[in-house]
Amino acid sequence: MESTDLPTEIVGCEIRDGVAWLTINRPKKINALSSGVVQALTAHVRDLQADDRVKVIVLRGSGNHFSVGYDISEEVEVGLARPEDWHGALSNNVGLSMAVWASQKPTIAAVDGWCLAGACELAMACDMIVATDHAQFGEPEIRFGSGPVTLLMPFILGQKKTMELLLTGDTISAAEAERLGMINRVVAPEALDQTVAQLAQKIALTPLITLRLTKIALTRAYEAMGLRNAVNTNLDLAATLNAAQAPEKTEFVTLVREQGLRKALDFRDSRYGALT
Secondary structure (H helix, E strand, O other): OEEOOOOOOOEEEEEEOOEEEEEEOOHHHOOOEOHHHHHHHHHHHHHHOOOOOOOEEEEEEOOOOOEOOEOHHHHHHHOOOOHHHHHHHHHHHHHHHHHHHOOOOOEEEEEOOEEEHHHHHHHHHOOEEEEEOOOEEEOHHHHHOOOOOOOOHHHHHOHHHHHHHHHHOOEEEHHHHHHHOOOOEEEOHHHHHHHHHHHHHHHHOOOHHHHHHHHHHHHHHHHHOOHHHHHHHHHHHHHHHHHOOOHHHHHHHHHHHHHOHHHHHHHHHHOOHHHO
């Protein structure tokens, strides 16, 4: 087993048998995507493009969850307010998702437990998703006054289901995600790593140049449909949205600052009650 020279405190990177395993290592924070995690993951993905030992990249979370998305507590602590400030921060988040999307090495998300918000976008940016039957997918950020950062879901699920999920903030099970074509397969938790390893090994049998050129062709096909333009347009709107004021959002942010994220999330979810 070989390791890269990049930092491994919050993002681990192991290379074995032609596959790079990137692991988000913040289990006590349910692998929330802090700015440090975003920076480290982006650096790993970009550096692995030039590493000819690697044919496939796997993204996963430590513990029993993939990730709950971007670190809300960190965003509140930083105190972003103006659209231009939000645009800079969100550009880093979009940069990670699009680095994964545009990777010339095939990418697989190995998902257990929560896969929410920015983490759901990160998983959708991967070429394939294998999930356990415990996994839950969704982008609930609309419920506290935010919205999708990397607008990939319309290209994955289509118009009707995307509208439903992004306007309600609902989550869906792995079985439903597979039925909708969002993920490739569902397995038992104990079979996740082995299933992903077998899939990655099958892909890794293909010559590296063939994988690269095929990935470029597929990426360009989706971008010809307008994917990258949609992502860039949404980034501009998301910066304005995150800076916009609403009573519910003000209450949510106040609770995060004064009583912690758990109380704020309870407030958010209680508003939907039986509708959740």
